[in-house]
Amino acid sequence: MALLASTHYSGAAVSHRTWAGIITIGMFTGMRLGEICNLRRQDIEVIDNIPCFHVRPHTEDNWSPKTAAGTGIIPIHSHLLNTNNLDLFTDDGEKYLFPDLTLSRAGERGDNFARAFSKHKKRIGIPEDVTFHSFRHTVSTKLRNLEAHIRELWIDTILGDEANHKSQGTINYTSGIEVSNLQQVIEALTYPLECIIPF
Numbered sequence: 001m002a003l004l005a006s007t008h009y010s011g012a013a014v015s016h017r018t019w020a021g022i023i024t025i026g027m028f029t030g031m032r033l034g035e036i037c038n039l040r041r042q043d044i045e046v047i048d049n050i051p052c053f054h055v056r057p058h059t060e061d062n063w064s065p066k067t068a069a070g071t072g073i074i075p076i077h078s079h080l081l082n083t084n085n086l087d088l089f090t091d092d093g094e095k096y097l098f099p100d101l102t103l104s105r106a107g108e109r110g111d112n113f114a115r116a117f118s119k120h121k122k123r124i125g126i127p128e129d130v131t132f133h134s135f136r137h138t139v140s141t142k143l144r145n146l147e148a149h150i151r152e153l154w155i156d157t158i159l160g161d162e163a164n165h166k167s168q169g170t171i172n173y174t175s176g177i178e179v180s181n182l183q184q185v186i187e188a189l190t191y192p193l194e195c196i197i198p199f
Contacts, residue, residue, distance in 0.1 A: 013102070013112040013113075013115070013116055014098075014100055014101065014112055014113050014116060015100050016199070017085050017086070017098075017199065018098045018100050018101065018113065019113070019116070019197075020085075020197045020198070020199050021083075021085075021086050021097070021098060021199075022036050022037065022098065022110075022113055023135070023197055024079075024080065024083065024086070024196070024197055024199075025039075025053075025080065026132060026135035026136070026139075027135055027138070027139070027189075027191065027195075028077035028079055028080055028139075028186070028189055029053065029074050029076075029077070029139070029158070029186070030135065030136045030138075030139030030140060030143075030158065030159050031053070031055070031074065031136070031160075032065075032066060032133070032136065032160075033110060033113075033114065033132045033133070034063075034065075034066065034108070034109070034110070035055050035065060035066075035160075036098075036110075037098065037101050037109045037110030037113065038058065038061075038063050038096075038109050038110075039053060039096065039097040039098070040058065040095055040096055040097065041091070041094065041095065041096070041097060043055070043056070043097075044076075044088055044089065044097070047073060047179050048178070048179045048180065050075050050076075050179050050180065050183050051075070051076040051081060051088070051089075052073045052074060052075050052076060052179065053073070053074045053076060054072075054073055055071060055072055055073075055074060055160065056071050057071065062107065063109070065160060066160075067160065067161075071160070072157060072158075072160055073179060073182065074158055074182070074186065075179060075182050075183040075185075075186045075187075076088065076186075077186050077187060077189060078187060079196075083199055084199065085199035086199065096109075098110075098113075100112075101113055114132070117132055136159070139159070139189065140155070140159060142188075142189060143155045143158070143185060143188065143189070146188050149184075150184065150185055150188060151181075153177070154177060154181055154182060154184075154185045155185060157177055157182060158182055158185050158186065
């Protein structure tokens with residue numbers, strides 16, 4: 001809560017749009033930091049009339065999701081679609097959704113965001129064990145405590161996690177889940193207004 005209620009760290013090497021955008025996408029998708037930082041304009045697609053993030057390998061840049069299960073479709077939450085400055089469908093000629101992110105020597109994109117996030121967290125007194133990955137845990141916990149009609153398998157698919165009850169039948173079913181079902185999962189995520197970072 002303290003992190004979300006605090007203002008953008010003025011010493012950050014990223015724009016406020018990038019700062020707020022990465023955190024907000026993390027909150028409303030549960031995506032890993034590396035997946036968000038590597039989102040390209042071409043990864044925003046409309047599938048079955050539903051706007052989605054398409055998390056997938058980009059071999060031309062030697063990048064791929066952390067796990068094979070991490071490759072997939074994540075419907076875009078209506079809060080993200082209605083956030084004007086995020087400009088998800090603006091063709092600005094940029095390759096990446098967040099073009100001001102830098103590449104580290106190790107080839108990790110978004111190193112400047114990660115450093116700024118860590119410094120800001122320390123500055124406002126947030127414990128070391130709270131990391132960007134904590135957003136992913138929050139999303140998982142929120143979704144797994146929702147109504148019974150939201151299936152565990154749909155949540156695993158959104159989060160790019162291997163299903164605990166993995167079998168050949170489960171794998172085949174996962175690939176056939178309708179995007180509208182995944183959209184139900186995403187739209188079930190809600191936060192109090194004071195938790196939303198203004199753009």
